[in-house]
Amino acid sequence: MQFRLVLIFSFLSCFLSAKAQQTLSEIKYKAWDIHALRYYPFTQPADSFMEQVINRKLVLSKDSIKFQYEKTAADLALNKLFLADAINSTTASRNQLFKHAIYPYGNWLNYARSNLKDSLNLNLPLFLSQRSLKQSSAQSPLEWIGTENIRHGLEQWLGEFDIWKDRNRVLFFSVKSPLAKDAVKTYWYFFSSLTKIDGIQVYEIAFFPKRTEEKAFEGLLYISVKDFSLVKAVLTLNPKMKKAPAKEILFIQTPAKKETLLTVGDELLMGLLINKVCLQDVQSPDSISEDFLTPAQKEIDGFVEEARNTHAYTNLQNGLSFLFTDHIGIFRNHFNLGPITQMLSYNYMEGLRLRIGGFTSEKISNRAAVGGYLAYGTKDERWKYRGDIILTPRSANRFQLTYVNDLNIPGQNCLGDKRDRIFYSLYQSHTVNMSLQKIGQASYETDWFHGFSLKLRAKYLYDQPVGIVKYETANTTINNITTSEIGASLRFAPNEEYLWIKGKRIVFHLPDVDIRMNQRIGLKGIFGSEYDYRITDASISKKFDFPLNIGSFDLGLSGGKVWNTVPFPLLFIPEGNQSYIYDSEEYNLMRFYEFTTDRFVAGKADIHFNWSPVKLFSPKSKLKTHVGMKAIYGPLSDKNNPQLHPELFIFNNGVQPLGEKPYEEVHVGLSGILKLLRVDYAYRLTYGHRGSLFISTSINL
Numbered sequence: 279m280q281f282r283l284v285l286i287f288s289f290l291s292c293f294l295s296a297k298a299q300q301t302l303s304e305i306k307y308k309a310w311d312i313h314a315l316r317y318y319p320f321t322q323p324a325d326s327f328m329e330q331v332i333n334r335k336l337v338l339s340k341d342s343i344k345f346q347y348e349k350t351a352a353d354l355a356l357n358k359l360f361l362a363d364a365i366n367s368t369t370a371s372r373n374q375l376f377k378h379a380i381y382p383y384g385n386w387l388n389y390a391r392s393n394l395k396d397s398l399n400l401n402l403p404l405f406l407s408q409r410s411l412k413q414s415s416a417q418s419p420l421e422w423i424g425t426e427n428i429r430h431g432l433e434q435w436l437g438e439f440d441i442w443k444d445r446n447r448v449l450f451f452s453v454k455s456p457l458a459k460d461a462v463k464t465y466w467y468f469f470s471s472l473t474k475i476d477g478i479q480v481y482e483i484a485f486f487p488k489r490t491e492e493k494a495f496e497g498l499l500y501i502s503v504k505d506f507s508l509v510k511a512v513l514t515l516n517p518k519m520k521k522a523p524a525k526e527i528l529f530i531q532t533p534a535k536k537e538t539l540l541t542v543g544d545e546l547l548m549g550l551l552i553n554k555v556c557l558q559d560v561q562s563p564d565s566i567s568e569d570f571l572t573p574a575q576k577e578i579d580g581f582v583e584e585a586r587n588t589h590a591y592t593n594l595q596n597g598l599s600f601l602f603t604d605h606i607g608i609f610r611n612h613f614n615l616g617p618i619t620q621m622l623s624y625n626y627m628e629g630l631r632l633r634i635g636g637f638t639s640e641k642i643s644n645r646a647a648v649g650g651y652l653a654y655g656t657k658d659e660r661w662k663y664r665g666d667i668i669l670t671p672r673s674a675n676r677f678q679l680t681y682v683n684d685l686n687i688p689g690q691n692c693l694g695d696k697r698d699r700i701f702y703s704l705y706q707s708h709t710v711n712m713s714l715q716k717i718g719q720a721s722y723e724t725d726w727f728h729g730f731s732l733k734l735r736a737k738y739l740y741d742q743p744v745g746i747v748k749y750e751t752a753n754t755t756i757n758n759i760t761t762s763e764i765g766a767s768l769r770f771a772p773n774e775e776y777l778w779i780k781g782k783r784i785v786f787h788l789p790d791v792d793i794r795m796n797q798r799i800g801l802k803g804i805f806g807s808e809y810d811y812r813i814t815d816a817s818i819s820k821k822f823d824f825p826l827n828i829g830s831f832d833l834g835l836s837g838g839k840v841w842n843t844v845p846f847p848l849l850f851i852p853e854g855n856q857s858y859i860y861d862s863e864e865y866n867l868m869r870f871y872e873f874t875t876d877r878f879v880a881g882k883a884d885i886h887f888n889w890s891p892v893k894l895f896s897p898k899s900k901l902k903t904h905v906g907m908k909a910i911y912g913p914l915s916d917k918n919n920p921q922l923h924p925e926l927f928i929f930n931n932g933v934q935p936l937g938e939k940p941y942e943e944v945h946v947g948l949s950g951i952l953k954l955l956r957v958d959y960a961y962r963l964t965y966g967h968r969g970s971l972f973i974s975t976s977i978n979l
Contacts, residue, residue, distance in 0.1 A: 312497045312514050313827065316486045320468035324483050328467045331506045332457055441511050441531060453515065454494050456485050464494055475510050479503045487516055490825065508533055605636060612641045620698035626708040627745065628685065629657025633698060645670055653684065674725040685744065686715045688871045689851030693717060702857045706970065709856060711747050711871040716740040729772035729789060735765050738805050741847060746931040747871060749847065752924050759847060762807035765798040792819045811842040829887040840876040843917045845927040849874045852910055860958045860972035865908060867943050867962040867970060875936040878912030890948055904947045904958065911940035939964055
C-alpha cells in the first residue's frame with residue numbers, strides 16, 4: 279500500500295501541478311490543433327525561405343564541436359505553489375498520505391532547484407543511469423531492469439530529440455526533422471504570421487508532412503527575422519504514428535535555453551524537462567562546462583546518496599518494479615520475487631492455488647538468470663513446479679532451458695504461464711478439463727535485421743488427462759501420450775520496440791505488421807515419443823488508422839493444418855475463455871476444450887472509435903467505443919475422424935470437432951471508464967446463442 283501512495287503522489291505531482299509551467303499565451307496550439315494545420319487555408323508557401331534557413335544551419339554545423347552524450351537524468355517539473363498546498367493540507371491532518379508518501383521525500387526536495395531565479399517552477403531530478411560526470415557507486419532506482427535496458431529504453435522513449443538533426447529517434451520512430459538537409463521533400467511549409475517571442479521578431483512557419491501516412495513532425499517554427507536562426511519550435515508527431523501517447527505529445531524546444539519541454543494530453547501539462555548531458559568533448563576533454571547541466575542535475579550525486587538512505591527510495595523502486603514487471607526485489611534486490619499477481623489464484627480442480635517463484639537479478643549476472651516457481655493446490659493436494667535457465671550472451675540472442683510439471687488447460691500454452699493470474703480466478707463455469715503436463719524445452723531465439731526474428735526449439739511433452747475428458751479409443755483407455763518434436767518460428771515485425779526482461783518480451787510499441795510462420799515436426803521413437811507428425815500454422819495482423827483521429831481498425835488472419843493422422847489432443851484446439859475478463863486474443867464465449875480440428879482459417883476484426891454515444895449527453899466525455907467480431911472455420915478432415923480410424927481417441931465429455939459452419943462471436947464495448955476500465959458485451963452467433971458481460975483494464979491516454 280505504501281509504494282502505491284508514493285507512486286500516486288509522484289505522478290500527481292508531475293501532472294496536476296504542471297499547468298503553471300507553460301501558459302496558453304506561450305503555446306498557440308494544442309497538439310490536436312496542430313494536427314488541424316493541414317486543413318487551414320494558408321496562402322503563402324515558405325519552401326524557398328526554409329531552404330535558406332536550412333542552408334544556414336548546415337554552414338554553422340560544420341564548425342560545431344562534437345560531443346559524446348549520455349542521458350543521465352530527467353527533471354521532474356514541480357510547482358512550488360502546488361507542493362505547498364499539498365504538503366500543508368496533508369501535514370495539518372497528519373494523514374496516511376503525508377506519513378507514507380510526502381514526509382519521506384522531505385530531504386529529496388532539498389535537491390530541487392528553481393528553473394529560473396523568479397520562477398515558481400522546481401526541477402527535481404530522476405536518476406536514470408549508473409554513470410554520471412562524477413563516478414559514483416550509487417545504483418539506479420531502475421537497476422532491476424538492467425543497465426543496458428535502461429539506456430536502450432531511454433534512447434527509445436526520449437530519443438536524441440533535436441530538430442536540427444537530420445534524423446530523430448522519438449518514441450520508437452525514426453522521424454525526419456523539419457530542418458533536415460532534404461526536409462523540403464517531406465514537408466510543406468507556409469508563412470503563418472509575423473510575431474514576437476521574448477522580444478525577438480520572428481516569422482511563424484506552419485509545416486506538416488506532404489503525405490498523411492509519413493512518419494514525421496507537424497507544427498510551428500519561429501524563425502528570427504534578423505538572422506534566420508530558430509528561436510522556438512512547437513511541434514507534435516503526425517497522427518498516423520501508431521503509439522497512442524505520441525499523438526498527444528507536444529514538444530516545445532527553445533535552443534537558446536538548451537531545453538526541450540514535453541507536454542502530454544489535452545490539458546497541456548508539462549511532465550519532464552529533458553536535457554542531453556555532455557559527457558566528453560572529444561576535441562578538448564577539459565572544456566566541459568557545467569552549463570550543460572540543469573541545476574537539479576548538478577546535484578545528482580548528492581541526490582542519489584540521499585535517496586539510498588531513505589525508505590521511500592526502496593518503496594519507489596519496488597513499486598516501479600511491480601508495475602513494469604510484476605516482480606519485487608528481495609534479498610537486497612538479488613532476487614526478483616513474482617509474478618506477484620500469480621501468487622494466489624483459484625480454479626475448480628486445484629481449489630486455492632498457492633505459488634511462489636521468481637528470477638535472479640542483474641546483481642548476480644546480467645547475462646544469465648535462473649528462476650522458476652513452486653505451486654500447490656489445496657483441493658488436489660498436488661505439488662507443481664517449473665525451472666528456467668536463461669542465457670543472453672548478446673542482446674539479440676537468447677538461450678533458454680525450461681522444465682515444467684504442472685496442470686494445463688488444453689488449448690493453452692503451459693509454457694506461456696498465463697492462467698495463474700488472479701484476475702482469471704472468477705469463472706463463469708467450472709474448469710473441469712485439464713491435463714497434467716511435463717514439458718522439457720530448449721530454445722534459441724535471435725533477432726535479425728529489419729524486424730525479422732527466428733526461434734528454434736526442441737520440446738518433450740508428457741500429457742495425462744486429469745479432468746473429465748478421457749484419452750480412449752473405442753476399446754482401450756490411454757493413460758497418457760508422449761511426444762518429442764523440433765520446431766522453428768519465423769517472424770516479421772517491422773518497427774516493433776521492446777525490452778527483454780527475464781526471458782519475456784515487454785513490448786512498448788506494436789509493429790507496423792506482424793507476420794508469423796510456425797513449423798513443428800514430431801519425431802517418433804525419440805524419448806518415448808509415439809507419433810510422427812507435421813503441423814504448420816501462420817498468422818498476420820495489421821492495424822489501420824482512420825483519418826482525422828476518428829479511430830483505428832485492427833485486422834487479424836490466421837490458418838493452419840495438421841498434415842498427419844494424430845489423436846485429438848495434438849490437433850488445433852481454439853483457445854476459449856470461461857472467465858469474466860475480456861481477452862482480445864481468445865474466443866470469449868467458447869468453453870475450454872470445446873472444439874478441435876486439424877485445419878482452420880480464422881479472422882478477427884476490431885474497430886476502435888475515439889468517440890462514444892455518451893458524448894451526445896456529456897460533451898466532455900472521453901469514453902471510446904469498441905466493436906468487433908471473431909470467427910474460425912475448419913471442419914475436421916476424414917483422416918482425423920475417429921469414426922473412420924478406430925485407433926484414434928474418440929471425442930467425449932464435451933469435446934467436439936468443429937463442424938461445417940464457422941464459430942462466430944461479436945462484441946461491443948466502452949473503454950476509458952474512470953480512465954482505466956473497459957466493459958464489453960459479447961454474443962455468440964453460432965453453435966448456440968448466448969451473451970455475457972466482460973470487464974478488463976484499458977488505460978485511456
